[in-house]
Amino acid sequence: MELKKIMLVKPGRWRQHDTFGQPLGLLYLIAILRQRYGGKYRIKFIEQALYDLTTEDLLKQFKDFSPDLVGFSALTEEAGEMEDAARVFKEENPQVKVVLGGPHGSLFYDRALLNKNIDYVCLNEAERTFPALLEALERNDPIDKVPGLALRIEDKVVLTPPEQDFIENLDGIPFPAWDYIDFERYSRQISMNGYCHSRPWAIIFTSRGCPFKCAYCHHLFGKRVRKRSGENVIDEIKLLRGFYKVKEIQICDDIFNFDLARAKNICDEIVNQDIEVSISFPNGVRADLMDRELIQKLKAAGCYSITYAIETASPRLQKLIGKNLDLEKAKQAIEWTYQEGIIPQAFVMLGFPTEVPEEIQMTLDWIMNSKILRCVFFSVVVYPRTDLFEIVRQHYPDFDFSDYHWSDFYYNSETPFYSRVTPYDGQEIRRDAYRKFYFRLSIILKILWWFPKNTMIIRRIWWGLRKSFSSFSKTDNLFRSIRKLAIKSFSLLLLF
Numbered sequence: 475m476e477l478k479k480i481m482l483v484k485p486g487r488w489r490q491h492d493t494f495g496q497p498l499g500l501l502y503l504i505a506i507l508r509q510r511y512g513g514k515y516r517i518k519f520i521e522q523a524l525y526d527l528t529t530e531d532l533l534k535q536f537k538d539f540s541p542d543l544v545g546f547s548a549l550t551e552e553a554g555e556m557e558d559a560a561r562v563f564k565e566e567n568p569q570v571k572v573v574l575g576g577p578h579g580s581l582f583y584d585r586a587l588l589n590k591n592i593d594y595v596c597l598n599e600a601e602r603t604f605p606a607l608l609e610a611l612e613r614n615d616p617i618d619k620v621p622g623l624a625l626r627i628e629d630k631v632v633l634t635p636p637e638q639d640f641i642e643n644l645d646g647i648p649f650p651a652w653d654y655i656d657f658e659r660y661s662r663q664i665s666m667n668g669y670c671h672s673r674p675w676a677i678i679f680t681s682r683g684c685p686f687k688c689a690y691c692h693h694l695f696g697k698r699v700r701k702r703s704g705e706n707v708i709d710e711i712k713l714l715r716g717f718y719k720v721k722e723i724q725i726c727d728d729i730f731n732f733d734l735a736r737a738k739n740i741c742d743e744i745v746n747q748d749i750e751v752s753i754s755f756p757n758g759v760r761a762d763l764m765d766r767e768l769i770q771k772l773k774a775a776g777c778y779s780i781t782y783a784i785e786t787a788s789p790r791l792q793k794l795i796g797k798n799l800d801l802e803k804a805k806q807a808i809e810w811t812y813q814e815g816i817i818p819q820a821f822v823m824l825g826f827p828t829e830v831p832e833e834i835q836m837t838l839d840w841i842m843n844s845k846i847l848r849c850v851f852f853s854v855v856v857y858p859r860t861d862l863f864e865i866v867r868q869h870y871p872d873f874d875f876s877d878y879h880w881s882d883f884y885y886n887s888e889t890p891f892y893s894r895v896t897p898y899d900g901q902e903i904r905r906d907a908y909r910k911f912y913f914r915l916s917i918i919l920k921i922l923w924w925f926p927k928n929t930m931i932i933r934r935i936w937w938g939l940r941k942s943f944s945s946f947s948k949t950d951n952l953f954r955s956i957r958k959l960a961i962k963s964f965s966l967l968l969l970f
């Protein structure tokens with residue numbers, strides 16, 4: 475088949491409280507297509523949530539552009555919007571090829587392919603697989619010979635031979651196609667870090683993969699850390715800072731601090747080359763690997779916040795979930811971070827299988843007795859093809875995903891896993907944790923003193939307050955209506 479036009483869609487719904495991040499996966503794929511094929515393909519790139527687009531809006535763009543192939547990059551939580559769009563696209567043009575990539579496809583390819591509107595799933599890293607798929611389609615070669623795919627053959631889901639290995643030379647991958655991004659528009663959204671120091675901001679990946687064995691982890695990029703060279707990372711930061719005027723870099727690696735020497739070298743280069751940026755780590759770093767020198771160098775390079783993925787302070791659960799974090803070292807790293815004047819934040823997961831309320835309390839006490847200034851309490855979400863899924867099945871043999879909706883795969887889900895398997899109300903436990911952590915005069919004063927003072931933090935505090943008391947979906951609809959009304963009134967005002 476002839477392929478001329480490719481439409482790449484980041485599906486998702488706009489929610490008042492959501493954090494945003496540029497869809498790096500699609501940006502890397504656009505960059506690789508340009509590197510390999512120059513201007514051969516016309517590419518249309520759509521960010522549904524960022525522009526608050528409905529399925530009808532997407533269909534209109536589909537009709538206008540009339541692509542030969544559509545690629546979706548979806549998280550599981552976004553799969554509902556992805557499926558809606560795939561349905562209307564296929565209704566409009568049954569010949570269009572629909573390819574799914576991103577974490578949802580990698581974890582749920584079998585369920586995703588039950589949907590006949592999806593033709594192929596690209597598993598894990600796709601800088602090699604996606605071009606190989608396009609070439610096979612164009613040459614009418616058998617698709618089941620392309621490595622790294624899942625597809626349907628006669629109603630059966632089939633995996634093609636796996637990719638030999640993950641991409642070793644990350645420096646060989648071009649920088650994400652940053653020219654497709656409207657940084658100003660992202661600046662108006664809450665950044666992945668929950669707030670930001672400077673705007674515009676961008677998320678970057680300096681390495682891929684992680685050797686640790688957390689049971690809940692997807693391991694999308696494999697268990698070996700592959701690193702971009704320091705020069706390559708610095709070049710991208712310079713491009714973002716110089717050409718796109720990006721003032722804050724949010725580093726989202728699976729484990730940025732795995733190689734301390736490399737991390738320190740990147741900091742030194744930022745200082746030596748006098749690159750003025752703010753830096754944050756919204757995806758979490760491993761606390762027990764941190765040393766004081768790296769924290770000092772990060773501070774010198776412009777870092778203002780570090781998130782530590784603590785998850786639980788119960789030694790039993792640390793073992794059960796394979797995280798095995800050294801809690802003493804973690805507390806020390808948090809202390810150093812605070813002493814160096816960087817905001818220490820934490821991620822906590824509540825509702826692990828077999829977790830009891832005393833362990834939840836233990837975690838809360840640990841966090842409250844540390845120097846953590848901001849804590850996010852996630853619900854545990856179980857994904858297939860993870861060790862956590864196996865642990866869950868050992869304890870609850872009947873557990874499967876049949877009564878789950880895609881929107882349940884959300885860390886603030888109102889029907890968390892915990893509530894499904896215990897007599898406790900998981901949502902109330904999380905709200906209680908938020909109230910206990912944030913409703914302390916000392917923490918309120920510290921937040922006011924330490925956190926960057928801009929509108930994003932006000933929105934964030936408002937979000938936190940709502941999270942402490944109310945249910946999300948109800949207030950979401952209210953906020954959406956208020957926002958629409960405000961935009962309409964403003965437009966009317968401008969007209970007159």
Ligand code: B12
Nearest residue numbers: 495497498499545547549550575576577596599600884885
């Ligand atoms: C940055 C990030 C975010 C950002 C931006 C996400 C985005 N725009 O993609 C924000 C802050 C918005 C975010 C939000 C959430 N996130 Co998030 N996030 C990440 C993080 C840390 C990095 C993603 C990234 O940029 N990776 C780098 C790029 C290069 O990789 P990639 O996107 O996977 O793309 C590669 C392949 O997947 C593939 N590919 C991707 N897209 C496509 C498309 C096509 C057509 C093809 C062929 C291939 C392909 O090729 C790419 C290049 O190799 C990941 C962790 C991780 N390591 O992936 C979690 C992760 C993706 N997030 C996750 C989750 C659960 C969430 C939330 C649901 C959490 C919550 N609050 O409940 C929310 C979603 C809320 C919402 N819908 O807005 C999970 C997803 C699990 C799943 N099965 O869906 C992950 C894996 C973390 C985890 N361990 O749980 N997240």
Ligand code: SF4
Nearest residue numbers: 684686687688691728
């Ligand atoms: S430290 Fe992070 S990336 Fe590494 S295994 Fe654990 S969850 Fe996965």
